[in-house]
Amino acid sequence: MNLKILPLLVLLTVGLSLFASGCTGPGNSQTNESTGQDVEVTGSSEPITVAVSLLPQVEFVEKVGGDKVKTVVIIPPGADPHTYEPSPKEMGEASEARMYVTVGVDMPFEKVWIDRFESINSGTLIVNSSNGIKLRELAADDHHEGEGAEEHAGELEVGHEETGLDPHIWTSPANAKIMVENIYEGLAKVDPGNKTYYAQNRDAYFKELDSLDARIREKLEGKKERNFIVYHPSWGYFAADYNLTMIPVEIEGKEPSAEDLAKLVDLAKEKHVKVIFIQPQSSTRSAQAVAEEIGGEVIAVDPLAKDYIANMDNVSDIFARNLV
Numbered sequence: 001m002n003l004k005i006l007p008l009l010v011l012l013t014v015g016l017s018l019f020a021s022g023c024t025g026p027g028n029s030q031t032n033e034s035t036g037q038d039v040e041v042t043g044s045s046e047p048i049t050v051a052v053s054l055l056p057q058v059e060f061v062e063k064v065g066g067d068k069v070k071t072v073v074i075i076p077p078g079a080d081p082h083t084y085e086p087s088p089k090e091m092g093e094a095s096e097a098r099m100y101v102t103v104g105v106d107m108p109f110e111k112v113w114i115d116r117f118e119s120i121n122s123g124t125l126i127v128n129s130s131n132g133i134k135l136r137e138l139a140a141d142d143h144h145e146g147e148g149a150e151e152h153a154g155e156l157e158v159g160h161e162e163t164g165l166d167p168h169i170w171t172s173p174a175n176a177k178i179m180v181e182n183i184y185e186g187l188a189k190v191d192p193g194n195k196t197y198y199a200q201n202r203d204a205y206f207k208e209l210d211s212l213d214a215r216i217r218e219k220l221e222g223k224k225e226r227n228f229i230v231y232h233p234s235w236g237y238f239a240a241d242y243n244l245t246m247i248p249v250e251i252e253g254k255e256p257s258a259e260d261l262a263k264l265v266d267l268a269k270e271k272h273v274k275v276i277f278i279q280p281q282s283s284t285r286s287a288q289a290v291a292e293e294i295g296g297e298v299i300a301v302d303p304l305a306k307d308y309i310a311n312m313d314n315v316s317d318i319f320a321r322n323l324v
Contacts, residue, residue, distance in 0.1 A: 048191055051097035053110055054081060055306040056170045057129065060180050061101060063205040064198050065187055072097060074113060077306070080281045084109060086116075095120045098190050101183055104128035105135060105167040127186035129179040135165045136236055171303050172237035173213040173312065177206055212309050216242060219320040226323060227271040229264070231278040231287045234303040244319075249276065249286050256286055265293040275322040277301050 047070040050061050058071045072094045075081050086094075086109075094100070102110045114126060169175045184202040188195040220226075226244045228235075233248035249256055249264060256264065267273075274296035276287040284298060291298050301318055305311035 048099065048187070049094075049097045050187075051094040051100040051124075053101070053103050053107065053113075054170075055304055056308045056311075057101055057103075057179070057183075058306055059308040060129075060176065060183050060205075063208075064180060064184050064201050066197065066201050068191065068194055068197065069187070075109075075304075077304075078281065081107060081109065081304070086113060091116060091120065097124055099125045099127060099186050101127045101129050101186065103167055103169065104130035105169060106164045107167050125186055125190050127182055129182045130169055131182050132178045133169050133175050135169070136240060138164055138166045138233060138236070166233070166236045168234045168303060169237055170308070171235050171312075172241045173209050173216070174241060175237055176308065177209050180205060180209070208309055212312055213241075215313065216316040219316050220244070220323070223320070223323040225272050227273055228319060228323065229268055229273050229276050229290065231276065231284070232282045234279060235277075235301075244323075245271075247271075247273075249290060250282075261286065261289060264290055268294045268296070275299050277318075279303055 047068055048065065049070050049072060050065065051072045051074060052058055052061060053074050055073055055075070055077060058073060061069055061071050074086055074090065074094060075084050076090075100114070102114070104110070118124070118126075170179060180202060184198050187198045191198075220242050227247060228239075228244060229247045229249065231249045233246060233250065235246050238244070239246040247264070247267060249261075251260060268290065274294060276291045276296060276298045278284050278287050278298055278300055279302050280300055281304065287298050290296075299318060299322070301315045302311065303315075
């Protein structure tokens with residue numbers, strides 16, 4: 001071989017090796033922050049856009065998806081999910097989503113949104129995060145759920161019919177785990193190359209949710225009067241999980257009558273309830289009226305906050321402090 005050609009061949013070989021390694025693209029091996037393990041992944045380095053209905057779902061998606069996802073929230077902070085109408089701008093922002101995670105339970109806006117969404121982007125995977133959750137009914141159970149239910153079952157239900165299923169599934173950490181599993185399965189379907197990465201993130205978040213559940217049980221342990229009054233019945237799944245009794249002010253989505261308020265005041269006095277819980281998105285007029293009658297106060301707890309675990313820790317602290 002001509003010795004003058006040898007350096008050129010060496011350079012060509014090195015160049016081809018570097019080119020071949022570069023063709024695999026970034027992200028073929030990365031460290032899972034939750035486990036510290038290296039995970040082999042494939043696919044595009046661009047994050048997957050995932051649309052969600054509510055803020056609490058953001059943490060679920062981001063904990064599973066890590067840096068592989070970008071979330072778009074359809075119902076913005078402070079908006080009422082029962083009445084909100086997405087703007088054309090928000091429709092446009094969500095139109096690129098490869099996956100849309102719904103609550104999937106009696107939220108009328110979701111059906112409207114899905115119909116519009118599919119007309120814009122028919123290739124989007126729709127994930128119903130309530131799949132596998134044992135759903136509870138709203139009105140009839142709200143006033144007599146949990147310990148001591150037999151004592152006042154139906155007291156505030158005269159003349160009121162059930163209004164459907166309770167959509168507030170995420171207020172139970174046990175339900176949150178099922179929602180997270182559904183999200184994982186959706187991500188694994190739209191991005192199978194990163195399935196192992198998503199599975200490890202899911203398992204790490206499951207441990208966080210199990211720890212949250214244990215903390216809540218410890219806070220509520222030993223409480224004798226396990227009754228609480230809320231304006232809007234958002235905490236039914238939470239109450240069912242932790243053997244509490246939720247008593248809502250609002251009935252069938254409407255302000256209570258004078259007769260209902262009188263019964264509610266009597267029940268609050270009987271059960272030694274001194275706090276009326278509201279959420280920032282709700283009216284406070286009736287809650288303030290009941291609080292004045294029982295010599296109590298109104299305290300805000302938000303079921304729609306973004307940082308799920310931090311918010312549930314905060315909410316359970318407030319409940320624990322105000323249960324007898």
